[in-house]
Amino acid sequence: MNLTRIASKFFIPRQKELEKHYSHPELLQHHVLNYLIGKGQRTEYGRNHLLGAVKTYEDFVQHIPVATYEELKGDIDRMRHGEPNVLWPGVVKCYAKSSGTTNDKSKFIPVSHDGLHNLHYKGGKDVVALYLRNNPDSRIFDGKSLILGGSHSPNYDLNESLVGDLSAILIENINPLVNLFRVPKKKTALLSDFEVKRDRIARECMQKNITNISGVPSWMLSVLVHVLELSGKQHLEEVWPNLEVFFHGGIAFTPYRNQYEQIITSPKMQYMETYNASEGFFGIQDDPNDKSMLLMLDYGVFYEFIPLEEIDQDDAHVIPLEDVELDRNYAMVITTSCGLWRYMIGDTVKFTSKKPYKFMITGRTKYYINAFGEELIMENAEKGLAYACEHSGAQISEYTVAPVYMDANAKCCHQWLIEFTKEPDTMEHFANLLDQKLQEVNSDYEAKRSHDVTLQHLEVVKARPNLFNDWLKSKQKLGGQHKVPRLSNSRKNMDELLAMN
Numbered sequence: 050m051n052l053t054r055i056a057s058k059f060f061i062p063r064q065k066e067l068e069k070h071y072s073h074p075e076l077l078q079h080h081v082l083n084y085l086i087g088k089g090q091r092t093e094y095g096r097n098h099l100l101g102a103v104k105t106y107e108d109f110v111q112h113i114p115v116a117t118y119e120e121l122k123g124d125i126d127r128m129r130h131g132e133p134n135v136l137w138p139g140v141v142k143c144y145a146k147s148s149g150t151t152n153d154k155s156k157f158i159p160v161s162h163d164g165l166h167n168l169h170y171k172g173g174k175d176v177v178a179l180y181l182r183n184n185p186d187s188r189i190f191d192g193k194s195l196i197l198g199g200s201h202s203p204n205y206d207l208n209e210s211l212v213g214d215l216s217a218i219l220i221e222n223i224n225p226l227v228n229l230f231r232v233p234k235k236k237t238a239l240l241s242d243f244e245v246k247r248d249r250i251a252r253e254c255m256q257k258n259i260t261n262i263s264g265v266p267s268w269m270l271s272v273l274v275h276v277l278e279l280s281g282k283q284h285l286e287e288v289w290p291n292l293e294v295f296f297h298g299g300i301a302f303t304p305y306r307n308q309y310e311q312i313i314t315s316p317k318m319q320y321m322e323t324y325n326a327s328e329g330f331f332g333i334q335d336d337p338n339d340k341s342m343l344l345m346l347d348y349g350v351f352y353e354f355i356p357l358e359e360i361d362q363d364d365a366h367v368i369p370l371e372d373v374e375l376d377r378n379y380a381m382v383i384t385t386s387c388g389l390w391r392y393m394i395g396d397t398v399k400f401t402s403k404k405p406y407k408f409m410i411t412g413r414t415k416y417y418i419n420a421f422g423e424e425l426i427m428e429n430a431e432k433g434l435a436y437a438c439e440h441s442g443a444q445i446s447e448y449t450v451a452p453v454y455m456d457a458n459a460k461c462c463h464q465w466l467i468e469f470t471k472e473p474d475t476m477e478h479f480a481n482l483l484d485q486k487l488q489e490v491n492s493d494y495e496a497k498r499s500h501d502v503t504l505q506h507l508e509v510v511k512a513r514p515n516l517f518n519d520w521l522k523s524k525q526k527l528g529g530q531h532k533v534p535r536l537s538n539s540r541k542n543m544d545e546l547l548a549m550n
Contacts, residue, residue: 051191057181060181070343070406116392118392121390130208131208137163142162142210143161145214158389168329168385172348192260196232197272215327232254233250250272255279261294263296266309284314293317298324299532308444320337324342330345330348341408341409343406346370351385353367353381355382376400395414413427417538421503429487430536449466463508483507484507512550
């Protein structure tokens, strides 16, 4: 029996609805804004900001200020203590624990019942709907889904609020029917010790018919390598012959692609990127031949954007989706059905198409280096590393970059700490290739590098094996959705890592 053929019929109505993303994208966003305003009128925040008087987008901009986490934190803390109708109607019981701010170790992102279903779970369903649309011969429902969730078990905090990694919250609240198709067991999925969890997942799943895998590329790779170690096989298709797709997100896939292609050599294997964050599910790669993602416009998220070069200006222009320009970097501002009002999420994107609206993640507003006017962003770094790896035979697992500030002789540079899974032909060649590509893709970097006057040639430091994992473990951030900070103007992370190297 072809279970996938039967299951596929349930996705046909949604596949037809998704066509509106291509034909009437602005109308979808108009409906979402009206929905959010209507819900917001029933909250304390809405009354304080006169949402009842808001009729147009211009009214919305006038009444609701752009906000950071720090500016919403007081209201979120009250919600965690059980106060109803603060930022969203009713009592919000779930909070996704995310990386911290300047003032706090962690952020607690509210996940309302509405948001759980029309943001997060809806995104997961649409990933499958779009994949089946592109692959009518798929057999993913004829086997199991290996879903790698958060490494921190959810815990009940203040007023019995459920707090944990978003993935742990999703697993905790998932429809029991989904458990018929997913592995590992819930108890294993929610283990807090990633090293123990990795071993148990590998042992639980080795004998299963795994057809698809989902998770963060770095942590999933660690699990898959352990599966090969335990099985004694060279390639994953020898363990799971029916594996056909990896749904990945959380971090850029580029540094890991070669390693996946080495352990999965099946020509039928596909990779599909998603953009699902603690704050919401925002994008899905709808075309396997296009690396950009479709912006999901009917999920209870209203999008606005700030040109990246204006991000620190008091009079920065905030624009709606319809006013974005192609190939320009924007910081994303979201209003969601979890009670985040004009919230600066911290991610930067660049649009590659406007009908439909398709984009690529280019970095984080705080993950860039502009120590000397070079404005290096993550997109530049990923392109430079991909080029250097391709032409030097190298493969990398993790990296971070920080500036070396000017010494007494006014000498300064960028320092790259890189953990290689396969070393380049020579470090010097790799560094030259990387520097060359960065100058090619970033004119500001090229100008500062000109004649070595302002910025000297970058430095590459080889990290010992497992350095970054050990560093994350020392901070109790091993596994799950935790990420190594890639670019920083501060040397704090770099100096800690170098001390452990």
